[in-house]
Amino acid sequence: MRDLYEVLGVARDASASDIKKAYHRLAKQHHPDLNPGNKDAEEKFKEAANAYQVLSDDEQRQRYDRFGHEGLRGGPSGPGGTGFNSVDDIFSAFGDMFGDFFGGRTSGGRRQARGADVRVDLQLSFPEAVWGVTKDIKVARDVPCGTCSGSGARPGTKPETCASCNGRGQVVHSQGFFMVQSVCPRCRGEGKIVREACPDCNGRRVNSETTVLSVTVPAGVDDGQTLRLAGKGEVAPGGGAAGHLYVVLHVVGDERFQREGEDILTDVPVSFVKAALGGEVEVPVLDENCDGTAVVEIKAGTQPGDHVVRKGQGIPRVGKSGRGDQVVRWKVEIPHKLTSKQAELMRELATELGEDVKGKRGGLFSRLKK
Numbered sequence: 001m002r003d004l005y006e007v008l009g010v011a012r013d014a015s016a017s018d019i020k021k022a023y024h025r026l027a028k029q030h031h032p033d034l035n036p037g038n039k040d041a042e043e044k045f046k047e048a049a050n051a052y053q054v055l056s057d058d059e060q061r062q063r064y065d066r067f068g069h070e071g072l073r074g075g076p077s078g079p080g081g082t083g084f085n086s087v088d089d090i091f092s093a094f095g096d097m098f099g100d101f102f103g104g105r106t107s108g109g110r111r112q113a114r115g116a117d118v119r120v121d122l123q124l125s126f127p128e129a130v131w132g133v134t135k136d137i138k139v140a141r142d143v144p145c146g147t148c149s150g151s152g153a154r155p156g157t158k159p160e161t162c163a164s165c166n167g168r169g170q171v172v173h174s175q176g177f178f179m180v181q182s183v184c185p186r187c188r189g190e191g192k193i194v195r196e197a198c199p200d201c202n203g204r205r206v207n208s209e210t211t212v213l214s215v216t217v218p219a220g221v222d223d224g225q226t227l228r229l230a231g232k233g234e235v236a237p238g239g240g241a242a243g244h245l246y247v248v249l250h251v252v253g254d255e256r257f258q259r260e261g262e263d264i265l266t267d268v269p270v271s272f273v274k275a276a277l278g279g280e281v282e283v284p285v286l287d288e289n290c291d292g293t294a295v296v297e298i299k300a301g302t303q304p305g306d307h308v309v310r311k312g313q314g315i316p317r318v319g320k321s322g323r324g325d326q327v328v329r330w331k332v333e334i335p336h337k338l339t340s341k342q343a344e345l346m347r348e349l350a351t352e353l354g355e356d357v358k359g360k361r362g363g364l365f366s367r368l369k370k
Contacts, residue, residue, distance in 0.1 A: 001069055004051040012065070016056065023052035059319060115142070115236040115243035122247050124217065126254035127290040130315055132219035139213055139245060142206040142234040148198035150235070152205040159192035167191040206235060215247055220262065220316040223251035256284045262315040262324025267331050268296075275302040275332045283328050285313060296328055304332040 005012050008022040026048040028034070035041035054060045054072065063071035118141050124133065144150030153159050161167040165184035169191040172181050183189040197203030213232065221227075226248050233243025258265040268283045278300030285294045296308055307329040314324030338346065350357045 002047070004055055004064060007047055007051040008055065014055075019052065019055050023048055023056075027052075063320065114241045115234040117243040117246060118233040119246045119248060121250060122215065122217075123250045123252065124221070125252050126257065128217065129221050129223075129249070129251040130219065130286055130290060132217055132221075132316075134214060134216045136212050137215055137247065138210055139232075140208065140210045141245075143209045143211070144235055145198060145201035145205055145207050147200040148205065150205045152194045152198055152201065152203045154196040154198050157196050159194050162187035162191055162193050165191060213245070217249070218318050220318040221249055221251070222259070223249065223253075225249050254290065257286070257290070259315065262317055263327065264314050264324070265327045265329060267329050269331045269333050270298060270302070272332050272334055274298060275304075275330065276300065278302070285310075285326065286315070287313075298330060302330050302332070304330065306330050 005014070008014075008019060008026065010018055010022045014022070027045065030041040030045040030048065032038075032042055032045060054064055060072065118139060120137055120139055122135065122137055128135075145152070147155060151159055162169075162184060164186040165171050169184055169187065169189040170181050171184045174180070184191075187193055194203050198205075201207050213229070215227065215229070217227065226246050229245040229247065231242045232245035235242050253259075256266060258267075264286070266283060268281060270281055274281070275298065278298055280295050281298050282293050283296050284290075285292045287294075294310070294313075296310070298308075307327050310326040310328065312323050313326040316323050335342075347357060
């Protein structure tokens with residue numbers, strides 16, 4: 001397996017802009033529409049896309065720089081993962097880029113637009129965000145019409161090739177010494193004419209439909225992050241690549257855990273006696289679906305705000321091995337009221353420490369002046 005930097009022909013310290021330019025050059029050189037039937041060009045096209053997908057993502061690039069190809073094996077699968085198996089997968093993932101570079105993927109000279117993207121919002125509990133979850137979501141989107149199979153024509157008929165542009169979707173006309181290419185006004189760039197429209201979709205080729213999709217949320221996601229499911233958006237009426245589905249995550253917080261990146265802070269109340277003498281304290285942890293507990297030692301003489309770090313017991317790292325840390329911060333509690341017995345013991349302790357806890361009563365102003 002070739003080095004990804006070698007595939008794109010860039011140095012290991014290449015900037016994101018240089019990587020994108022290199023991919024642009026290779027993708028254009030080996031584009032399937034410019035090399036019809038050329039299997040070698042198609043393989044190089046896929047190889048360049050796989051390299052760009054990794055090196056254009058900061059996290060995946062860091063893993064690759066440290067561990068090489070082995071570092072990518074544990075990465076997330078699906079739309080955010082690595083490895084394209086077909087040219088269609090590449091156009092689904094990078095369809096917007098090809099629209100910028102090549103004016104959209106073409107077939108026979110006719111532009112094929114990408115389908116619209118779709119956004120849905122998904123609410124997660126704190127444990128679901130920490131440990132991952134698979135959820136079903138409802139998605140309203142345009143899908144190919146079942147009656148006409150997406151052709152837009154009445155069953156029993158077929159769309160006809162546009163006679164004005166011969167199916168190219170573009171027409172050329174002269175303006176003085178120049179030849180100008182524009183969208184065919186008759187078929188509006190589709191290359192085909194529907195004589196008899198499908199009664200169900202009225203020739204639109206698509207119908208609105210609400211479907212249920214299963215979404216796998218990886219462990220360690222945070223509030224506001226977005227998952228992209230390539231090719232799960234709306235279909236393109238003209239036969240181009242489908243749009244993407246963007247799932248925006250909303251995580252419900254947990255008052256026991258304050259999150260900062262992959263680390264968590266847990267405030268744990270302890271009595272002033274235990275803070276002074278030391279001992280063991282039971283603290284909430286993320287294990288057992290965030291309902292677990294662990295016994296943590298507190299040292300004698302602990303002060304308010306002192307903390308203990310539990311290494312590797314924080315949030316799982318998305319797409320990586322290991323976890324962040326859990327910081328346990330001690331909140332030393334002073335009792336508001338004491339029983340007579342407790343007060344007596346405290347006075348004995350004060351005497352032992354040489355402290356005067358009674359003092360002179362005096363007025364508020366005289367005490368403040370001191």
